[in-house]
Amino acid sequence: MNNLMQQLINGLALGSIYALIALGYTMVYGIIGMINFAYGEIYMFGAFAGLVLASYNSVNVYMALLGAMLLTMVLGVIIERVAYKPLRRSSRLSALISAIGVSIFLSSLMVRLKGPNTRGFPKLFENKIFVVGSFQITIYQIVIIGVAALLMLGLQLFVAYTKTGRAMRATSQDQDAASLMGVNIDRVVAITFAIGSGLAGAAGVLSGIYFNAVQPYMGLMAGLKAFAAAVLGGIGSIPGAMIGGMVIGLTEILGVTVNLSEYKDAFAFAILIVVLLFKPSGILGRKANKKV
Amino acid sequence: MFHRKSKAIVALSFLMVALLVVSGCAGSKSQTGNSTTPADSKEPIKIGFLGAKTGDVAMYGLNTLKGLNMAIEELNKNGGVLGRQVKLVEEDNAGQKDQAINITNKMISQDKVVAIIGDPTTGITRVAGQIANSKKTVILSAGATGTNVVEIGPYIFRDTLLDTIAAPATMKYIIQDKGWKNVALITSKNNDYSVALTKIFTDAIKANGGNIAIEEFIQDKDTDFSGQITKIKAVNPDVIVFSGYYTEGALLMKKAREVGIKAIMVGGDGLQGDDLMKIGGQAVEGSISYAGFSPEQPTANTEKFINAFKASYKNEVPDLFSAQGYDALMLIAQAIKDANSADPEKFKDSLAKTKNYEGVSGTITFQASREPIKSPVYLLEVKGGKFSLLKKVPVEVK
Numbered sequence A: 001m002n003n004l005m006q007q008l009i010n011g012l013a014l015g016s017i018y019a020l021i022a023l024g025y026t027m028v029y030g031i032i033g034m035i036n037f038a039y040g041e042i043y044m045f046g047a048f049a050g051l052v053l054a055s056y057n058s059v060n061v062y063m064a065l066l067g068a069m070l071l072t073m074v075l076g077v078i079i080e081r082v083a084y085k086p087l088r089r090s091s092r093l094s095a096l097i098s099a100i101g102v103s104i105f106l107s108s109l110m111v112r113l114k115g116p117n118t119r120g121f122p123k124l125f126e127n128k129i130f131v132v133g134s135f136q137i138t139i140y141q142i143v144i145i146g147v148a149a150l151l152m153l154g155l156q157l158f159v160a161y162t163k164t165g166r167a168m169r170a171t172s173q174d175q176d177a178a179s180l181m182g183v184n185i186d187r188v189v190a191i192t193f194a195i196g197s198g199l200a201g202a203a204g205v206l207s208g209i210y211f212n213a214v215q216p217y218m219g220l221m222a223g224l225k226a227f228a229a230a231v232l233g234g235i236g237s238i239p240g241a242m243i244g245g246m247v248i249g250l251t252e253i254l255g256v257t258v259n260l261s262e263y264k265d266a267f268a269f270a271i272l273i274v275v276l277l278f279k280p281s282g283i284l285g286r287k288a289n290k291k292v
Numbered sequence B: 001m002f003h004r005k006s007k008a009i010v011a012l013s014f015l016m017v018a019l020l021v022v023s024g025c026a027g028s029k030s031q032t033g034n035s036t037t038p039a040d041s042k043e044p045i046k047i048g049f050l051g052a053k054t055g056d057v058a059m060y061g062l063n064t065l066k067g068l069n070m071a072i073e074e075l076n077k078n079g080g081v082l083g084r085q086v087k088l089v090e091e092d093n094a095g096q097k098d099q100a101i102n103i104t105n106k107m108i109s110q111d112k113v114v115a116i117i118g119d120p121t122t123g124i125t126r127v128a129g130q131i132a133n134s135k136k137t138v139i140l141s142a143g144a145t146g147t148n149v150v151e152i153g154p155y156i157f158r159d160t161l162l163d164t165i166a167a168p169a170t171m172k173y174i175i176q177d178k179g180w181k182n183v184a185l186i187t188s189k190n191n192d193y194s195v196a197l198t199k200i201f202t203d204a205i206k207a208n209g210g211n212i213a214i215e216e217f218i219q220d221k222d223t224d225f226s227g228q229i230t231k232i233k234a235v236n237p238d239v240i241v242f243s244g245y246y247t248e249g250a251l252l253m254k255k256a257r258e259v260g261i262k263a264i265m266v267g268g269d270g271l272q273g274d275d276l277m278k279i280g281g282q283a284v285e286g287s288i289s290y291a292g293f294s295p296e297q298p299t300a301n302t303e304k305f306i307n308a309f310k311a312s313y314k315n316e317v318p319d320l321f322s323a324q325g326y327d328a329l330m331l332i333a334q335a336i337k338d339a340n341s342a343d344p345e346k347f348k349d350s351l352a353k354t355k356n357y358e359g360v361s362g363t364i365t366f367q368a369s370r371e372p373i374k375s376p377v378y379l380l381e382v383k384g385g386k387f388s389l390l391k392k393v394p395v396e397v398k
Helices: A002-032 A039-054 A061-087 A092-114 A139-161 A163-173 A175-180 A185-211 A218-233 A238-257 A261-278 B002-035 B058-077 B097-109 B122-134 B163-177 B192-207 B226-235 B246-258 B274-284 B300-312 B320-339 B344-352
Strands: A129-132 A135-138 B045-051 B086-092 B115-118 B138-141 B156-158 B182-188 B211-218 B239-242 B264-267 B288-291 B357-359 B362-366 B372-375 B377-383 B386-393
Touching (some): A002 A039, A002 A163, A002 A185, A002 B226, A039 A061, A039 A185, A039 A218, A061 A092, A061 A185, A092 A218, A129 A139, A139 A185, A185 A218, A218 A261, A238 A261, A261 B211, A261 B226, B045 B097, B045 B320, B058 B086, B058 B115, B058 B320, B097 B115, B097 B122, B122 B138, B138 B344, B163 B288, B163 B377, B163 B386, B182 B226, B226 B246
Parallel strands (some): B045 B086, B115 B138, B182 B239
Antiparallel strands (some): A129 A135, B288 B377, B357 B362, B362 B372, B377 B386
């Protein structure tokens, strides 16, 4: 039982990272209806940005986190401008292929810059173990779950209560109508990409702290699982992405708990297939009522 | 219209000329190949290096290469082998099997190497071995320690300390000498080497009266081990036996220390890589692994090698892979001299007869099965961020 409780905490920490990346997928899909398959690589860039920043002694964990987020936000906006904006009016397939191209480019670029080896992550702060009742939680896990929860809450408030948030919601309902009402669509899309990329960047730094390992191809699997999480939660839904991320993280750890660690990467996709078969709109997704 | 057509004609004729030139070259090349077989010519003897220069196991490849280059320099300075210079053909397989297949084929059919040294890992050696054996080219792995390697055929050799000899010696030491009976055993499921080594460890643990309290599985490239480590902590092991490579070993131990596990890690020579300490830091301090080489307490032969190596590589001390790489090339050179021919069909037999060869990485004898027996087994411990000699365990040749 203790063991199970412990595993739930492990699962939540892992799930927080998937959830942060999943938010990017879900926001971009919600607003312009495309899948940005480069989020995994933006996450990887965030992790490397954190690695570089953390190697300076004067940088603390908050500065590393904020610096990486800023860098990935800029990266996200550049990617949108260069690779997606010119294709916004063309078929979804073109945008998808462009996204895959961007993701391959980014991981190859990082191999060129930093080499393909796995690297450890510098220690940003001392680890501590807290014993709560009969189970324990490490300070790394608290930071990961805490920072992820704060970012997600911030995002939720931003979308619900700010003017830009309202513009985002309006754009997601009807781009043309929103544009006629004076919403600057380009700006809204850029902000969406910036926020989604910033969250993925934060996830990268958190994973660096938690797993101690950073390598240029880490984005692929994490990105795919986060995508599965977004679909599971109902793509386009922000709370859905969070729930989806947690479910994927928990299932993965529970898979290890019941001695099925060989299949842990497969769980996310098995769930994805089941969801697509029985409730294609996901847990919190609304049924799409598109005019044909 | 006319314009386009003429362009096409120009392009086509250009292509044909190019083809003629290329085929002409190829023709002349094969002619020289036919008139004087590579075995008898005065051209350099080509030896291929198969291994990773980039990627997760790059450390093995790069260090092997350093040993190879030293051996070649030494041979060529003393007039080469059979009066011919020795030339190394090197390619990077990045630790990937498909790359290794392409490279092995290329080295044999295009570069016409007489022997290939490498790959330092068992999985790739098995794949490359199939090709080399079928094309009658000697392959000598300076690193493969897993099972089912030399069984592939008469052209396959290796000069490494075998897991089947070293792993039981290590388990005997940790269970009987150290008294660590309660073992957590971890295997990397998608790593051939790790899966095979776990089998040897399991038998040796049982034979020495140890108890496998828990058996966990990870995969190479995994970074999240929290699930496995939580389960391992629950059984409170005396020691963590991990059969995989250094990257995952380092990450596992970091996670273990994070949750307060005090047990150290014991593993095979897959843990021998500086990245173990670079990534693992304090968490891998005290880890024990075995190796076929240690620069500490050297024999006269080994000391000469170490000094020459230091002189060539900015005072760097050679590791297992450099020493085995050096020995691999010297073994092949010796075999070519003994057979008085650089034809792999001939010198493979003299190579197979090697007995008590005093290499820099220990004494090497090939059994009838072509499996090497090496002595001694070096148990190394991570101390102050470095591998240092813990114990020398001699191995008897029957």
